[in-house]
Structures are given as structure tokens and as C-alpha cells.
Amino acid sequence: MAETTGTPAAAPDLSVRLGPLRLANPVLVASGTFGYGEEYADFLDPGRLGAVIVKGISLLPRPGNPPPRLVETPAGMINAIGLENVGVDRFIDVKLPLLRQRRATVIVNIFGNTVDEYAGLASKLDGEDGVAALEINISCPNVKQGGMVFGTDPATAAAVVGAVRARTALPLITKLTPNVTRIGEIARAAVDAGTDAISCINTVAAMAVDIFSRRPKLANVFGGLSGPAVKPIALRCTYEVLQAVKCPVIGVGGIGTATDALEFMLLGARAVQVGTANFVNPGVSVEILEGIERFLRFQGLDRIEDFIGTLDTECLFPFAEDACGVLDLS
Numbered sequence: 250m251a252e253t254t255g256t257p258a259a260a261p262d263l264s265v266r267l268g269p270l271r272l273a274n275p276v277l278v279a280s281g282t283f284g285y286g287e288e289y290a291d292f293l294d295p296g297r298l299g300a301v302i303v304k305g306i307s308l309l310p311r312p313g314n315p316p317p318r319l320v321e322t323p324a325g326m327i328n329a330i331g332l333e334n335v336g337v338d339r340f341i342d343v344k345l346p347l348l349r350q351r352r353a354t355v356i357v358n359i360f361g362n363t364v365d366e367y368a369g370l371a372s373k374l375d376g377e378d379g380v381a382a383l384e385i386n387i388s389c390p391n392v393k394q395g396g397m398v399f400g401t402d403p404a405t406a407a408a409v410v411g412a413v414r415a416r417t418a419l420p421l422i423t424k425l426t427p428n429v430t431r432i433g434e435i436a437r438a439a440v441d442a443g444t445d446a447i448s449c450i451n452t453v454a455a456m457a458v459d460i461f462s463r464r465p466k467l468a469n470v471f472g473g474l475s476g477p478a479v480k481p482i483a484l485r486c487t488y489e490v491l492q493a494v495k496c497p498v499i500g501v502g503g504i505g506t507a508t509d510a511l512e513f514m515l516l517g518a519r520a521v522q523v524g525t526a527n528f529v530n531p532g533v534s535v536e537i538l539e540g541i542e543r544f545l546r547f548q549g550l551d552r553i554e555d556f557i558g559t560l561d562t563e564c565l566f567p568f569a570e571d572a573c574g575v576l577d578l579s
């Protein structure tokens with residue numbers, strides 16, 4: 250264990266390995282919360298992030314669900330966007346070149362209605378200049394097909410991952426849903442079928458109603474809860490997945506500060522994704538990156554890799570609360 254107050258001379262090494270994927274730093278933006286990158290161009294340089302995970306892409310464009318599609322709750326947001334997107338061809342022709350120009354590391358989030366559609370997307374994106382990896386979304390709770398239906402059963406999860414694996418040499422990340430009883434089993438099936446990494450979690454199935462109109466607040470009735478409310482669920486899922494499989498895990502769910510991000514990395518997540526917090530503060534992902542760097546300097550650590558997975562589950566007390574206030578990571 251390094252000293253807690255030393256200051257390393259050089260900037261800490263924030264680079265991380267996720268199987269075959271090497272990232273300059275562990276802070277990514279989550280699919281669906283950063284568009285195709287251009288929406289945030291005025292607020293931050295996407296090239297500074299570990300990676301930009303773009304809005305979920307399907308073979309054909311989709312209009313998504315009818316409005317209302319978003320509702321705020323006291324601790325987060327429920328969305329039922331329904332995977333609206335421009336389709337893979339337009340993504341490759343129009344959106345990808347902009348991200349390439351900005352030197353962003355791009356991970357493309359893909360989803361389909363059938364296993365063949367997932368495979369078709371992998372074929373189209375394979376070898377596409379500027380695509381660093383694919384994130385396979387088998388976890389969206391607010392569309393009837395093409396989402397969570399594949400991610401709630403180990404056999405269907407494996408079928409999707411296996412079909413994508415057969416069609417591309419790109420690093421594969423499989424994104425899991427928390428809306429299952431045993432998330433470790435789904436993770437194991439995805440790993441056995443050839444995924445290189447797991448991201449967890451997608452949104453938590455949720456609902457909101459209005460007592461005056463006596464109607465659901467979302468046209469789709471159900472949606473996916475994200476933001477601060479889901480962080481403890483995401484931490485638990487990340488821990489369970491890390492216990493179940495050896496492959497690298499990316500933590501996602503309710504991350505809005507460097508402290509949140511570091512909590513996932515303490516468990517063993519090798520990277521994190523920032524989602525709903527981007528809507529509150531569009532520059533938050535870079536602030537989180539800077540906070541992680543400050544934390545490493547404060548701890549006298551030269552490499553983020555030296556912090557990842559160092560959780561001590563043996564001794565539960567005392568909490569190091571006296572450190573609060575000494576270091577501002579917000």
C-alpha cells in the first residue's frame with residue numbers, strides 16, 4: 250500500500266486495459282446520454298475521454314417511442330426513449346467522421362430485434378475506421394424487442410454475443426441489465442460466448458403515475474430508471490459480476506462525481522461510464538477524470554491500476570470519514 254500523502258513527480262498513469270482494448274483513461278460516457286458526441290462539443294473535448302459510447306445503433310433508423318418519454322423523480326430520471334437512432338448507415342456516413350475528426354475513441358452501442366440483426370450490425374461496423382469496440386446492448390428495458398429480452402436469459406445472451414463474435418474482430422463489451430435475479434449467470438454466458446468485457450448496468454425497470462390525470466407519466470407506461478437512485482444497485486451488480494467472471498468490467502449507474510467513479514473501481518471495475526449526470530452538467534465527465542487524478546496524487550499512487558480492485562471486505566470499520574473535507578473530489 251502506498252503512502253497516503255506523498256506526491257508523485259509525474260502525472261499519474263490513468264491508462265487502463267480491458268482485455269484487448271486499451272484506453273487512455275477510465276472515464277467513458279454512457280450510451281444514450283452523449284448523443285453522437287457533437288451535442289457536447291461546446292462543453293468538452295471528447296478526445297480527452299477514455300471513450301465515447303454512442304447512442305444505441307440499429308440496422309435501420311428508429312423513431313423511438315411516442316412522448317412523453319422522460320420523467321424526473323427525486324433521485325433520478327425514468328426514460329422510455331425507445332432507442333431512437335439514425336441507423337447504422339447514416340451513423341457511419343455522417344456521425345462517425347465527426348467523432349473521428351475530434352480524435353475520440355469511439356465505442357458503438359448496438360442492438361437488434363433478432364440475433365441476425367445484431368450480427369449484421371457487427372459485420373457493417375467491423376473494420377470501420379475509428380470504431381474501437383462494440384458494446385452489445387442486451388439490456389434496454391423500454392422496447393418490446395431488441396433489448397432486455399436477450400439479456401434476461403443466459404442462452405439468448407450467449408446466442409447474441411456468439412453471433413456478434415463470429416462477425417467481427419473488434420473488442421466486444423456486453424451490457425447487462427440489472428432486471429434479473431442472478432446477473433452473474435448472464436455475465437458468465439456472455440463471457441463463454443466470447444465477450445471481452447462486461448458493462449453493468451443498464452437502467453432499472455421503473456414506472457411513474459400522475460394522481461390528477463390518473464395516467465402513467467410515460468406513454469410507454471414503463472421506462473428505465475437512471476441517475477443517483479441506481480448507484481447502489483449498480484455497485485451490487487458490479488460486485489456480483491466480478492465475483493462470477495474473470496473478464497474486465499465497466500461500472501455504470503448513477504456516477505456523477507469522482508468519488509462515485511472511484512467506488513466502482515475500488516470494487517474492481519476497470520473503467521466507468523457517466524450517464525444521466527451529463528444532462529445535469531455537460532462537462533462532468535472531464536471533471537470526474539480530473540478528480541480521479543487528484544485522488545491518485547493525494548494517495549501517492551502512480552497508476553490507476555494500483556487502486557483498481559483493492560476493496561477490503563474483511564475489515565468493515567472504521568470508515569475513513571476523516572478524509573472527507575481534506576480532499577475535494579466533487
Ligand SMILES: Cc1cc2nc3c(=O)[nH]c(=O)nc-3n(C[C@H](O)[C@H](O)[C@H](O)COP(=O)(O)O)c2cc1C
Pocket residue numbers: 279280281282304305306326328330332358386389424450451452474475476477479501502503504522523524525526
Ligand atoms: C436518455 C437515456 C438514453 C439511453 N439510451 C441507451 C442506449 O441507447 N443504449 C444503452 O445501452 N443504454 C442506454 N441508456 C442507459 C445508459 O447508458 C446507462 O446504462 C444508464 O442510464 C445508467 O447510468 P446512469 O445512471 O449514469 O445514467 C440510456 C439512458 C438514458 C438516461
